[in-house]
Amino acid sequence: MFHLKRPRWALPERAATPESVFRNRRAFLAGGAGLAAIGTTAALTGSLGVMMPEAAAAAGAPASPFEPVPPRNPAFANAGREVTPEEINARYNNFYEFGSHKRIHDAAEALKTEGWTVTVDGMVETPKTFGTDELLAAMPIEERVIRHRCVEAWSMVVPWIGFPLAALLKAVTPLGSARYVRFETFHDPDTATGQRQFWYPWPYVEGLTVAEAGNPLAFMVMGAYGKVLHKPFGAPIRLHLPWKYGFKSIKSITRITLTEERPVGFWEELQAAEYGFWANVNPEVAHPRWSQASERVLGTDERIPTQLFNGYGPEVAHLYDGLEAEHGDRLWR
Numbered sequence: 001m002f003h004l005k006r007p008r009w010a011l012p013e014r015a016a017t018p019e020s021v022f023r024n025r026r027a028f029l030a031g032g033a034g035l036a037a038i039g040t041t042a043a044l045t046g047s048l049g050v051m052m053p054e055a056a057a058a059a060g061a062p063a064s065p066f067e068p069v070p071p072r073n074p075a076f077a078n079a080g081r082e083v084t085p086e087e088i089n090a091r092y093n094n095f096y097e098f099g100s101h102k103r104i105h106d107a108a109e110a111l112k113t114e115g116w117t118v119t120v121d122g123m124v125e126t127p128k129t130f131g132t133d134e135l136l137a138a139m140p141i142e143e144r145v146i147r148h149r150c151v152e153a154w155s156m157v158v159p160w161i162g163f164p165l166a167a168l169l170k171a172v173t174p175l176g177s178a179r180y181v182r183f184e185t186f187h188d189p190d191t192a193t194g195q196r197q198f199w200y201p202w203p204y205v206e207g208l209t210v211a212e213a214g215n216p217l218a219f220m221v222m223g224a225y226g227k228v229l230h231k232p233f234g235a236p237i238r239l240h241l242p243w244k245y246g247f248k249s250i251k252s253i254t255r256i257t258l259t260e261e262r263p264v265g266f267w268e269e270l271q272a273a274e275y276g277f278w279a280n281v282n283p284e285v286a287h288p289r290w291s292q293a294s295e296r297v298l299g300t301d302e303r304i305p306t307q308l309f310n311g312y313g314p315e316v317a318h319l320y321d322g323l324e325a326e327h328g329d330r331l332w333r
């Protein structure tokens with residue numbers, strides 16, 4: 001067992017129950033199918049080939065690269081509150097490519113993820129296009145249980161599976177002169193009906209400074225709840241930035257570009273006064289149209305106080321040392 005020092009942001013550990021039930025069910029399934037030993041090998045090698053044993057197919061189990069679930073990062077083993085039930089947030093999503101409302105889950109099934117690639121280019125030594133299998137095999141895959149805070153003042157906790165963005169950037173060696181990282185979502189109005197709404201600046205774009213992108217909290221997500229990422233969550237690969245408002249966590253990424261110029265995000269392009277580049281969570285800086293002091297916890301009747309940097313200040317606050325003088329409230333929107 002890892003000894004976990006309780007982080008300063010941790011809320012009372014009121015209920016580990018749903019999570020442990022979830023875990024035990026997985027352990028039971030793995031054991032029951034007689035795959036526990038094979039699974040262990042797969043976890044050690046980290047190779048997708050090994051993780052898709054013929055035995056799994058023979059047993060009728062769907063082959064999953066996350067069977068067994070990758071090791072949980074002990075630094076993010078517990079988000080301080082309950083994991084949001086999968087069936088709740090699987091039916092409450094922001095994914096404007098498939099509609100400007102929360103019930104996009106059926107429409108998002110149209111997304112074609114086979115043969116998906118992510119190109120990492122721009123100011124790097126070795127630009128490269130990665131297939132998703134390649135990323136699963138080459139990147140340090142882990143699970144982390146993480147809080148998410150949408151700018152609309154609702155929040156959730158998700159057990160994500162993925163790898164630090166820093167590992168991907170390292171694989172292409174950014175040039176010292178690169179200052180920002182720009183992310184871009186697919187553009188395919190034939191399948192993504194929302195992209196026929198011409199008044200939106202498609203494709204969805206987001207950006208970070210190189211320093212932010214290198215922070216261990218910046219996470220590339222390829223799975224959730226022990227499974228390959230479902231389409232409404234932004235399959236096959238999305239970003240997650242737990243200290244920033246949710247709109248920064250861009251889904252279904254096809255291109256990552258190192259650049260000298262600050263990228264202008266999808267929402268910034270639409271409404272810069274409300275949704276800016278920095279968008280760090282801060283309960284004391286209101287959105288122009290509503291307070292950010294508290295948040296509705298998805299799947300419960302609770303409203304809880306919002307925390308500075310969504311409670312991840314110990315990990316990220318240093319990134320903004322000295323920047324408030326320059327950017328003022330812009331750091332928080």
Ligand SMILES: Nc1nc2c(c(=O)[nH]1)N[C@H]1C(S)=C(S)[C@@H](COP(=O)(O)O)O[C@H]1N2
Pocket residue numbers: 089092093094095096097149150151185204232233234246247248249250251252
């Ligand atoms: N490409 C794309 N990425 C996106 C969005 C979007 O509409 N399109 N919505 C963002 C917003 S506002 C939030 S809160 C999260 C929602 O993620 P979830 O649906 O997995 O909860 O995705 C973010 N990433």
Ligand SMILES: [Mo]
Pocket residue numbers: 094149150151152245246247
């Ligand atoms: Mo959001």
